[in-house]
Structure formats: structure tokens, C-alpha cells
Amino acid sequence: MKKSFSLHTLLSASFAALIIVLTIVLSVAIGHRSNEEVRSEIGNSLKETSYIMAGKLDHYMWSRYGEVSMLSTLSEMRQTEELEGQRQVLNRLKEKFPSFSWIGMTDDEGTVLSSTDGILEGVDISERPVFKEAQDKTFIGDVHEAVLLANLLPNPTGEVMKFVDISTPVFNEENQFIGVLAAHLSWEWAKEIEDSMMKPLQKRNSLEMFVVSGIDNTVLLGPQEELGSVLQLTSVDKARKGENGWVLEKWPGGKEYLTGYVLASGYKDYPGLDWVVLVREPIDDAYAPIKETLQYIYTFGLILAGLLGILGWIVAGKITSPLKNITTAADQLRRGERVTIPAHKGIKEIEVLSYSLKKLISKLTKTETALEKMENVAHHDHLTGLPNRIALYAFIEEAMKNDLPFAVLYMDLDGFKKVNDNLGHEAGDILLKDVSERLSEVTPAGGMVARMGGDEFVMVLPVAANPENDGMIVGDSIIASINKPFIVNVQEVSVGCSIGGAVWEPAIFATSKVNEIIRRADEALYKVKRTGKNRMAF
Known part of the structure; x- marks a missing residue:
């Protein structure tokens, strides 16, 4: 059997379910869209970071490249006899730019x-x-380990020293080759540039930067454990083609990263060393903002669902309260109680329902009253107001169902025709009304008196142990009452009453019909009429 729920509960549950479903749908939609947008945003930021880093590297190298080129044109460098002057110029340059680990002039x-x-x-x-x-x-030589200078230069860190070479030919005033001006740049300057790049990105501490050699794809700059390793990555291949972008790829070790890439292709007259700059971030860290956003959406959605569930309960109560009052009143009406359908203002549909039900009940009540009146007319004599033949037959049928004996008296007025002929039908009608009143007065409790038509009446007596004896007693009182004079139109009128009686006993007449006992009482009445009026006989 299908379980029923109150409208109040259904509305409240529907409000909450709707919000939960909307929260899930919106979370999935927003999460998917946010995933793409955030990934694209982070990827672009990585791309921009790699581009800036490459620019800084190229710009720094261009500056040192220009300084060496300019230094080679100084007169001190062209005069090989003035070695002390050369040495002083070289030392001043090194002091001004400490990234120059060593500068020398050859023959x-x-x-x-x-x-x-x-x-x-x-x-x-x-x-x-x-x-x-x-x-x-x-x-311009790519990054390499020191060979001749490894043990000659100070090395506070103890790490392997690496350099970038810049050397340029030197010519005298006659444009004759007289030697080479060579410089070794310490690779530490690249770390300094990396630190300056990463400092503003401290909040994104999972970001890592790589500089990959243009010769063999070895890592020149990056996490300590990655230095010297060879990277065969899609991002490196794309950068080699001159692209600047980002990609989601799996690095050696199996972990996925969002990777920004660019080729450091030089700056102005500095041709560049074809370094590839990579900036990577683990996918889990990159997508952390998305997870936080989704968690916020889920939490907010559940709270909203709870609040709207409560709101739904309140709203549902406002809607269902008048409906509940109406249904309670309708149920009381079903049980036969007299109640009024309560009126409601505020919700148009419920207001219309209340008004319509009220009108319907009013109309049904009027109809019921009219039906009762019609039934009363159908079951009563219009002149005397006594029950008619239809009501009499129904009463006797009900009495038979008790399976107990009772008596029926069939009455006819003696001398009524004379009154009707002498005084007129109007007087006869008045007499019949007065007779009906006297018969009603002598009818025992639980019995019934009905008019059969004309001046004939039938009385059904209540169940008794000796119905014939009781019937004779009641018959005598009827005759005595009817024999008293009547005043009709200020004239005294006297009539008699002949009565025929019959007894119904279930053991004898169990299968007999109503009209059978009426017929038997009628036969007894005619015997009385033939043998002497104004008396009673069974």
C-alpha cells in the first residue's frame, strides 16, 4: 500500500531536495568551468613567469656581452706593452660586476x-x-664546469663551480689580431635572477624553475636533485620550436605538472644560447583553489539547503494551515456534524477553494432540506399531515424485521358521508383534520397512525405480548374519542368509528407481505360494518 505524506512534509522536503540538487548541479558545472579557467589562468601565469625569466637571462647576458665587447675596444686592451694598465682595467670591471669570476687578455x-x-x-x-x-x-660558451680555475678561485660554498664564457677578438690600431679578451661569468648570477623571480611568488612555494641547456637538454638551473639530468619533455620540444605557452604533462617520476615554457633566444645583438626556461607547478597544488572553491560551494549549498528547508517548512505551514482547517471541517461534515467551512484570505487559490466549498456545502444543505421536504410530502397526507400509505408500508416492514407480534387496526368513520353531503367538502376536510388529531392523541408510544384515503385510517400498535387484547383496549379508546361531538363551522357534528383488527405473528405469517396484514384488517372492518357499526372486531 502506497504511503501517504502530508502536504506540509512534501513541500518542505521538496524545497530542501531542490536546493541540494541545484547545489550539486551548480557545483559540478562551476567546478568543471572553474577547473578549465583556473588551469588556464595558472598555465598562463607559468608561461608569463618563464617568459620573464628568459628575458632576464637574455638581458643580463646581453649586458655582460656588451661590456666585454666595449672593453675590447679600450686603448689599454690594444697596448700589449702596458700590462699593468690592462690588469687595473680588468680588476675594476670585476669589482663593479662580481659575476665576472675571471677576465683575462691573451696574446x-x-x-x-x-x-x-x-x-x-x-x-x-x-x-x-x-x-x-x-x-x-x-x-659565447654555454654553462660548463671550471677546468683551469676550479682550484684557483675562492669557493665558499664548496659546490662545483660553473661558468658561462664570453670572449672576443682584440685588434690593434692597424686592425691586426693581437689577442683575445676572455671572461668567465659565474653561473651564480642565474640563481640570483631566479631568487629575484621567485621572491614575489612565495605563496606559491611549490613553483619550480628550470633552465635547460640548448646543447643536450641537461638541467643547468633548477632543484638540486634535478641538476645535470636530461629532460625529454613535450614542453622542451615546443619551446625549441619557438613557442611560448604551457602544457599539462607528466615529468620523469610519473607526477603531473602544469608547465610553462619558453626559449631564451637572445636580446638585440646578443644571439642567445638557446636555453629553454621551464616553470612548473604540481597539478594538486595548482588545482587547490578549485578544491577550496568547490568545498565552499558544497558547504554553502548545504547550509542554504538547511535554511531553505526551514523556510520551506514555514512557508509550507502557511500554505497547508488553511488547507488543514478546510479538510478538518470537511471531515466533520462527513461525520454529520454541523460546521462551517472556514474562510481564508491571502492565497488566491485557497481563498477560491474555501469560498467554493462553502457555497457547495450551502447548496448541498439546501438540497438536503429540499429533499427532506420532498420526502416528507411523499410520506405524509397533505390534508391531515398524518403519514400516508407509503410511510405506513415502510413502518410495517421495519416492524416485521423484529420478528415479534404486533396488531394493525383498520378504521372507517361512520356517518362521514352525511356530513360531507349536508355541510360540504370543506366541512368534511375540517372534520378529517380533527379526527386525525384525536387519533394521534390515542396512538400508543412506538405506534403509528396513517390515513389511507377518504375517511379510512390505519393504526399500527407497538409490539406486545398479547397484541389482540391490547388492540381491543386501544380500539375502545379510539371509538370513545371519535364518538365525542366535533364542532365544524360552529355546528356540532357527531360521527362513529368502525374498526377491524389483525395480528401479525412471525411464526405464522413469516412469508406474508405488508399488504396481507392490511387486507386481513380490512376484511375484519367490513365484517364489523355488516354486523353493526361503531365497534371493533379482530
Whole structure:
């Protein structure tokens, strides 16, 4: 059997369920959209960070590249006889730019003539790329470990020293090659640039930056554990093609990162070393704002669902309260109680329902009253007001259902026709009304007297142990009452009453019909009429 719920409960539950469903749907939709937008936003920020880092690297190298080129044009560098003057110029440059770990001037054979702090003076570096590659044009060498200088330069950290080479040919006034001006830049400057880039991003402490070699894709700058490793990544390949963008990819180790990438392709006349700059962030950290947003949405949605559930309960109560009052009144009406449908103002539909039900009940009540009146007319004699034949038959049928004996008296007025002929029908009607009143007065409690038509009446006596004896007693009182004079139109009128009686006993007449006992009482009446009027006989 299907369980029923109150409208109050259904409305409240519907409010809460609707908000929960909307919260879930909106969370999924917003989460999906936020996921894409946040990922794109973070990816673009990584791309921009890598682009700025590459720009700083190229700009720094361009500055040092320009300084070395400019230094090579100074007269001190062109005069190989004034070595002390060269040495002073070189030392001043190193003091001003500490990233220059070593600067030296060679002769045309590759022997160091002068250098910062006198390091490597007199040493032949003709086989080193810094000399061999710089006899015709400026040479820029990629990051490499120190060979000759490893044990000659101070190294407070104890880490492996790495350098970037910048060397340029030097010519005299006659434009003859006289040597090479070579410089080793400490790779520490790149870390300083990285630190300056990462400082504003301290809140995103999971961000990591890489500089990848343009020669063999080894990591030149990055987390300590990654240094020297070779990266074969989609981001590196894309950067090599000159793209600047971001990608979601899996790094060595199996972890996914959002990765921004760009190629450091040089600045102005500095050609660049084709370093690839990568900036990565773990996908879990990158998507943390999305998770926080979703958690906020879920929490807010559940709170909202609870609040709206309470609001729904209150609103549902406002809606269902008048309906409950109406249904209570309707149920009372169903049980036969006399109540009025309560009126309601505020909600149009309930107001219409209340008004319509009130009118319906009023109309039904009037209809019921009219039906009662019609039934009363149908079951009563219109002249005397006594029950008619229909009511009499129904009464006798009910009496038979008790399966107990009772008596029926069939009465006829003696001398009524004479009154009707002498005084008129109006007088006869008055006489019949007066007779009906006297018969009603002598009818025993629980019995009934009915008019059969004309001047004939039938009385049903209540159940009795000796119905015939009781019937004779009642018959005598009827005759005595009717024999008293009547005043009709200020004239005294006297009539008699003949009565025939019959007894119904269930053991004898169980299958007989109502009209059977009426017929038997009628036969007894005619015997009385034939043998002497104004008396009674069974």
C-alpha cells in the first residue's frame, strides 16, 4: 500500500531536495568551468613567469656581452706593452660586476698576458674554446664546469663551480689580431635572477624553475636533485620550436605538472644560447583553489539547503494551515456534524477553494432540506399531515424485521358521508383534520397512525405480548374519542368509528407481505360494518 505524506512534509522536503540538487548541479558545472579557467589562468601565469625569466637571462647576458665587447675596444686592451694598465682595467670591471669570476687578455698565441688578480697569467689557453672560437668573432660558451680555475678561485660554498664564457677578438690600431679578451661569468648570477623571480611568488612555494641547456637538454638551473639530468619533455620540444605557452604533462617520476615554457633566444645583438626556461607547478597544488572553491560551494549549498528547508517548512505551514482547517471541517461534515467551512484570505487559490466549498456545502444543505421536504410530502397526507400509505408500508416492514407480534387496526368513520353531503367538502376536510388529531392523541408510544384515503385510517400498535387484547383496549379508546361531538363551522357534528383488527405473528405469517396484514384488517372492518357499526372486531 502506497504511503501517504502530508502536504506540509512534501513541500518542505521538496524545497530542501531542490536546493541540494541545484547545489550539486551548480557545483559540478562551476567546478568543471572553474577547473578549465583556473588551469588556464595558472598555465598562463607559468608561461608569463618563464617568459620573464628568459628575458632576464637574455638581458643580463646581453649586458655582460656588451661590456666585454666595449672593453675590447679600450686603448689599454690594444697596448700589449702596458700590462699593468690592462690588469687595473680588468680588476675594476670585476669589482663593479662580481659575476665576472675571471677576465683575462691573451696574446695572439693564446698565452694569458694579464688577468684579474693575476690568475692564469703566463698560462697557455690556446686549446680552450674561449680562445679558439673567438679569433674572428665574439664567442659565447654555454654553462660548463671550471677546468683551469676550479682550484684557483675562492669557493665558499664548496659546490662545483660553473661558468658561462664570453670572449672576443682584440685588434690593434692597424686592425691586426693581437689577442683575445676572455671572461668567465659565474653561473651564480642565474640563481640570483631566479631568487629575484621567485621572491614575489612565495605563496606559491611549490613553483619550480628550470633552465635547460640548448646543447643536450641537461638541467643547468633548477632543484638540486634535478641538476645535470636530461629532460625529454613535450614542453622542451615546443619551446625549441619557438613557442611560448604551457602544457599539462607528466615529468620523469610519473607526477603531473602544469608547465610553462619558453626559449631564451637572445636580446638585440646578443644571439642567445638557446636555453629553454621551464616553470612548473604540481597539478594538486595548482588545482587547490578549485578544491577550496568547490568545498565552499558544497558547504554553502548545504547550509542554504538547511535554511531553505526551514523556510520551506514555514512557508509550507502557511500554505497547508488553511488547507488543514478546510479538510478538518470537511471531515466533520462527513461525520454529520454541523460546521462551517472556514474562510481564508491571502492565497488566491485557497481563498477560491474555501469560498467554493462553502457555497457547495450551502447548496448541498439546501438540497438536503429540499429533499427532506420532498420526502416528507411523499410520506405524509397533505390534508391531515398524518403519514400516508407509503410511510405506513415502510413502518410495517421495519416492524416485521423484529420478528415479534404486533396488531394493525383498520378504521372507517361512520356517518362521514352525511356530513360531507349536508355541510360540504370543506366541512368534511375540517372534520378529517380533527379526527386525525384525536387519533394521534390515542396512538400508543412506538405506534403509528396513517390515513389511507377518504375517511379510512390505519393504526399500527407497538409490539406486545398479547397484541389482540391490547388492540381491543386501544380500539375502545379510539371509538370513545371519535364518538365525542366535533364542532365544524360552529355546528356540532357527531360521527362513529368502525374498526377491524389483525395480528401479525412471525411464526405464522413469516412469508406474508405488508399488504396481507392490511387486507386481513380490512376484511375484519367490513365484517364489523355488516354486523353493526361503531365497534371493533379482530
